Amino acid sequence: MDLNKFTERARGFVQAAQTIAMREGHQRLVPEHILKALMDDDQGLASNLISRAGGVPARVVEAVEAAVAKQPKVSGDAAQIYLDGQTAKVLDEAAKIAEKAGDSFVPVERLLMALCMVKSKAKDALEAGAVSAQKLNEAINDIRKGRTADSATAEEGYDALKKYARDLTEAAREGKIDPIIGRDEEIRRSMQVLSRRTKNNPVLIGEPGVGKTAIAEGMALRIINGDVPESLRDKKLLSLDMGALIAGAKYRGEFEERLKAVLTEVTEAAGEIILFIDEMHTLVGAGKSDGAMDAANLIKPALARGELHCVGATTLDEYRKYVEKDAALARRFQPVMVTEPTVEDTVSILRGIKEKYELHHGVRIADAALVAAATLSNRYITDRFLPDKAIDLMDEAASRLRMQVDSKPEELDALDRQILQMQIEEEALKLEDDAASRDRLEKLQKELAELKEQSAEMTAQWQSERDKLASARDLKEQLDRARAELDIAKREGNLAKAGELSYGVIPGLEKQLADAERQEEQGLMVEEAVRPEQIAAVVERWTGIPTSKMLEGEREKLLRMEDELHRRVIGQNAAVTAVANAVRRARAGLNDENRPLGSFLFLGPTGVGKTELTKAVAGFLFDDEHAMVRIDMSEFMEKHSVARLIGAPPGYVGYDEGGVLTEAVRRRPYQVVLFDEVEKAHPDVFNVLLQVLDDGVLTDGQGRTVDFKQTLIVLTSNLGAQALSQLPEGADASDARRDVMDAVRAHFRPEFLNRLDETIIFDRLARGDMDGIVEIQLARLLKRLAGRKIALELDEAAKTWLADEGYDPVFGARPLKRVIQRALQNPLAEALLAGEIKDGDTVPVSAGSDGLIIGDRLGTSDRPKPDDAVVH
Numbered sequence: 001m002d003l004n005k006f007t008e009r010a011r012g013f014v015q016a017a018q019t020i021a022m023r024e025g026h027q028r029l030v031p032e033h034i035l036k037a038l039m040d041d042d043q044g045l046a047s048n049l050i051s052r053a054g055g056v057p058a059r060v061v062e063a064v065e066a067a068v069a070k071q072p073k074v075s076g077d078a079a080q081i082y083l084d085g086q087t088a089k090v091l092d093e094a095a096k097i098a099e100k101a102g103d104s105f106v107p108v109e110r111l112l113m114a115l116c117m118v119k120s121k122a123k124d125a126l127e128a129g130a131v132s133a134q135k136l137n138e139a140i141n142d143i144r145k146g147r148t149a150d151s152a153t154a155e156e157g158y159d160a161l162k163k164y165a166r167d168l169t170e171a172a173r174e175g176k177i178d179p180i181i182g183r184d185e186e187i188r189r190s191m192q193v194l195s196r197r198t199k200n201n202p203v204l205i206g207e208p209g210v211g212k213t214a215i216a217e218g219m220a221l222r223i224i225n226g227d228v229p230e231s232l233r234d235k236k237l238l239s240l241d242m243g244a245l246i247a248g249a250k251y252r253g254e255f256e257e258r259l260k261a262v263l264t265e266v267t268e269a270a271g272e273i274i275l276f277i278d279e280m281h282t283l284v285g286a287g288k289s290d291g292a293m294d295a296a297n298l299i300k301p302a303l304a305r306g307e308l309h310c311v312g313a314t315t316l317d318e319y320r321k322y323v324e325k326d327a328a329l330a331r332r333f334q335p336v337m338v339t340e341p342t343v344e345d346t347v348s349i350l351r352g353i354k355e356k357y358e359l360h361h362g363v364r365i366a367d368a369a370l371v372a373a374a375t376l377s378n379r380y381i382t383d384r385f386l387p388d389k390a391i392d393l394m395d396e397a398a399s400r401l402r403m404q405v406d407s408k409p410e411e412l413d414a415l416d417r418q419i420l421q422m423q424i425e426e427e428a429l430k431l432e433d434d435a436a437s438r439d440r441l442e443k444l445q446k447e448l449a450e451l452k453e454q455s456a457e458m459t460a461q462w463q464s465e466r467d468k469l470a471s472a473r474d475l476k477e478q479l480d481r482a483r484a485e486l487d488i489a490k491r492e493g494n495l496a497k498a499g500e501l502s503y504g505v506i507p508g509l510e511k512q513l514a515d516a517e518r519q520e521e522q523g524l525m526v527e528e529a530v531r532p533e534q535i536a537a538v539v540e541r542w543t544g545i546p547t548s549k550m551l552e553g554e555r556e557k558l559l560r561m562e563d564e565l566h567r568r569v570i571g572q573n574a575a576v577t578a579v580a581n582a583v584r585r586a587r588a589g590l591n592d593e594n595r596p597l598g599s600f601l602f603l604g605p606t607g608v609g610k611t612e613l614t615k616a617v618a619g620f621l622f623d624d625e626h627a628m629v630r631i632d633m634s635e636f637m638e639k640h641s642v643a644r645l646i647g648a649p650p651g652y653v654g655y656d657e658g659g660v661l662t663e664a665v666r667r668r669p670y671q672v673v674l675f676d677e678v679e680k681a682h683p684d685v686f687n688v689l690l691q692v693l694d695d696g697v698l699t700d701g702q703g704r705t706v707d708f709k710q711t712l713i714v715l716t717s718n719l720g721a722q723a724l725s726q727l728p729e730g731a732d733a734s735d736a737r738r739d740v741m742d743a744v745r746a747h748f749r750p751e752f753l754n755r756l757d758e759t760i761i762f763d764r765l766a767r768g769d770m771d772g773i774v775e776i777q778l779a780r781l782l783k784r785l786a787g788r789k790i791a792l793e794l795d796e797a798a799k800t801w802l803a804d805e806g807y808d809p810v811f812g813a814r815p816l817k818r819v820i821q822r823a824l825q826n827p828l829a830e831a832l833l834a835g836e837i838k839d840g841d842t843v844p845v846s847a848g849s850d851g852l853i854i855g856d857r858l859g860t861s862d863r864p865k866p867d868d869a870v871v872h
Helices: 008-024 031-039 045-052 057-069 085-100 108-117 121-128 133-144 160-164 168-173 184-194 212-225 242-246 254-268 295-305 316-323 343-361 367-380 388-406 410-429 435-492 495-520 532-543 552-559 561-566 573-588 610-622 639-646 660-667 685-695 721-725 734-747 767-788 796-806 814-834
Strands: 165-167 202-205 236-240 273-278 309-314 334-337 598-603 628-632 671-676 697-699 705-707 711-717 758-761 791-794 842-847 852-854
Touching: 008 031, 008 108, 031 045, 031 057, 031 085, 031 108, 031 121, 045 057, 045 108, 045 133, 057 121, 085 108, 108 121, 108 133, 160 165, 160 242, 160 254, 165 168, 168 212, 168 236, 184 202, 184 212, 184 309, 184 334, 202 212, 202 316, 212 236, 212 273, 212 309, 242 254, 254 273, 254 295, 309 316, 343 367, 343 388, 343 435, 367 388, 367 532, 388 532, 410 435, 435 495, 552 561, 552 573, 561 573, 561 610, 573 598, 573 610, 573 711, 573 758, 598 610, 598 734, 610 628, 610 671, 610 711, 628 660, 639 660, 639 685, 660 671, 660 697, 660 705, 685 697, 734 758, 767 791, 767 796, 767 814, 796 814, 796 842, 796 852, 814 842, 814 852
Parallel strands: 202 309, 202 334, 236 273, 273 309, 598 711, 598 758, 628 671, 671 711, 791 842
Antiparallel strands: 165 236, 697 705, 842 852
């Protein structure tokens, strides 16, 4: 007896039997230990053979465990295991049976056959499970199909398709595949290719999520329904699991042996099996090591001979990257392009699969929600494809509603918390003896009784509504099972059962379900159906884009947007109105869907509020003035710096990092994008922006399309500002404005300016605007001091002094910040450090003859007088 002549799995079972003997404290390795090891196998080769031989594996397991338990146990040194004489006979018998059958190695099934033939308790256990040597031999011949065990891994080739493939036709027969809506043209084209004499292998090529795998499942459904050409009737469509095929293939040649076993079974089926290979590009390079062939080269001969009927599926990028490069593989497949369905087709698909999702989640999905899922996903989720993204929206919205149904309603939860709080107060009052406490306790107990009664009523109503939903869900499950049984009855030609289901059971269940859904709609506490609002809420959560219906508060806020912006930006009515109109158009759904929400070029002198207005818009939309992408265009003065915006091209340093602009918008598609000081950038940088301003998209360095349709684009520039800043107070600005536009046209190309929604010239700040700006700047200072509870009280004279000192027609409002810093903040800081002003103080500020007076201190201006004296 040479164990080296046994296959790896057979040797493994002998070692496992030895482990069982050691664990149980047995000194002899008997045949029962080997049988137990075989029956404990996860892959179930022995169990499968026993079942095929007409035996009952459960009875064999029961009998062998009883036999093992009866073996005498030895205490002490149990590590020494002796080979029992019967076990040696079994191993010898297995070797003889294998040699007689022409096997080079002794496989597991010969070991099982020997256990069935050599007299032992193991043979008794097999007989207890109704296993005979003759029937077992027939089962082995059936599984071996004439093949001999010529390698140490021979068992890998048995029932290879059961191990490494999933039968789609069987899954369709059992109702485990969702209905396939549409895609008739692609399915017909695939069948047409499959019916060819040679090169009869279609490959479905399309973007991720468009329904390539669903087409294969649709073909399986058509095959079982007989809705296929005669040449494809009664065929089996099996999906190959490349992961299972590769997993655990440790030794050289093991993967090839598994794949060869799969191909052999397909070939022996004589065209009855069609193999579906999802992610077909994984064939290229799969299992390849030094000197070995990959899976693609292994299947080429079978494809060339027409022995292997194959349907592949892969994406456009991966087909180009892997399959097209191997011309010998590509020519054996016929491409079938699978395009993204339209929004209308997607709605039809959603209507077809809606019932499955309703059944799974136990909630109803309104038809309007399906339309919303298709339209909103198409408009706002641009980096994925229909129908996948619409199905995901519907699924998540139903999942959220299900969670809400299972949770306690908000009003009931609040009431129960209030009751708990009052019960704590009641227990505390019971410990007090005074009259006031007793009166309060009496009132509290009365209120508590009323609230408990109200809570009991609401809980009963909530429970009743939940029960109705559960009842509807049960009816849907019964209806789904009845429809599946009807399909099976029709296929089997069982007309009596089909008639009973069609005209008796199903109409009755449909009526009960309609009644249950009518009762559901009367519920007030639990939302019973997914509606467009829930779909919009999921889109909002995914993308950050506000798509839900505007609440009354938001409508009013948008209508008075100009007033809100003017709180931060003084004057500049034209600019504020233009930006507010763009935001209102977007929220009302009237903006051009293929362009950004708005694109503006802000022109004017420094310090007039161009950047401030952009921050104000970001603060208005997102309650955070920093919720914007700010790109300082002075950093893009070189021609090559455009790569920083969109990402470096392949082969350059930083290719994987992405672009400053594209990455920011890709991660947060709804925001303000500010290009500051655009005239300082290299002219070629503006070529990148042409596509953004016109089509609302930009392709980054890695070839990804970034969506800018939900961004508000603002460009600021000081071109020609000198003409405005040098105007006298109150002078006509029309000539100066013309000079500004001439400077802009001389610097920017016409195709760039023509793509902007509006070019807005900011007016020079007038002295009258400074009073409002002083109030804004002081409010910011007061906000910083509020943390220390220090208040400033400035009289009108002090504010006027600040406005006068801070006004400069050339530099706008920026000098005011420096005036406030020197005349107000510096003396305040000194006083705080000296302890003259303490937390909680109110500090009066007034204007003296020479400057500000802060409490008892003298402020100073940032402007030295002609005699260089400090202002007091």
